[in-house]
Amino acid sequence: MEEKIRVLVAKLGLDAHDRGAKVIARAYRDAGFEVIYTGLFQRPEAVAEAAVQEDVDVVAVSSLAGAHLTLIPELIQQLRDRGVDDVLILAGGVIPEEDVPALLAHGVARVFGPGSDLDEIIAFTRENVRRRAWS
Numbered sequence: 001m002e003e004k005i006r007v008l009v010a011k012l013g014l015d016a017h018d019r020g021a022k023v024i025a026r027a028y029r030d031a032g033f034e035v036i037y038t039g040l041f042q043r044p045e046a047v048a049e050a051a052v053q054e055d056v057d058v059v060a061v062s063s064l065a066g067a068h069l070t071l072i073p074e075l076i077q078q079l080r081d082r083g084v085d086d087v088l089i090l091a092g093g094v095i096p097e098e099d100v101p102a103l104l105a106h107g108v109a110r111v112f113g114p115g116s117d118l119d120e121i122i123a124f125t126r127e128n129v130r131r132r133a134w135s
Contacts, residue, residue, distance in 0.1 A: 001050045005129050007058040010047040012075065015065035016040055017081035018112070024060060027118040028125070037117060044071055056087060056127045059095065063093040073106040088129050 009025040011018055018040055029035045036054050038047055051059050059079070061072055072091055079087060091103055092112040100111045109128055112121055 004032060004034045004130075005058065006036070006056040006123065007052060007060055007125070008036045008038065008047070008051050008056040009060045009062065010038045010042055010050075010075075011040050011062055012042055012044060012071040013065055013067045014041065014048065015063060015067075015093075017064045018062070018071075019123060020060035020064070021060075024062070024092065024118070024121065027122060028060075031122045033122075033125075043074035044078045046079060047075055048082055048084070051087060052082050052084060056086045058090065058125055060090045060092065060125075063095060064090060068093075068095050069099055069102060072103055072108060076107045088125065090121075092126065 007028050008135065009021050023039050025035045029114055036050065036056065038050055047059065061075065061087060063072065068091065089108045090110055090112065091108045094114060095103070095111050103111055110124060
């Protein structure tokens, strides 16, 4: 039996809009992934610690509050500080197109905006997850 891909769906900062995060969490679950949802108002340190504790393959961050250029790079740094460098980082939500290159430069694999196709997100995740066991 193939091991399930473990995904942590996170809401960083003061962003109280979690509908999109819940939709993507449900889509991952329905596609056979194991999903851990952090809930609202998480700090980068807490999300990084949860990623370590849950031994996830993917961290999917939803951002709608405009702090993505601060919080997502901080999350990635927190992961690196904990020795986590083999996790696929995805971002979604309302992120201006001009901010995408900066997030990619920090280590985000892909940014999915509003209206992104759930099947495309699932396929991208499956194709790009870098499992420690497969390395």
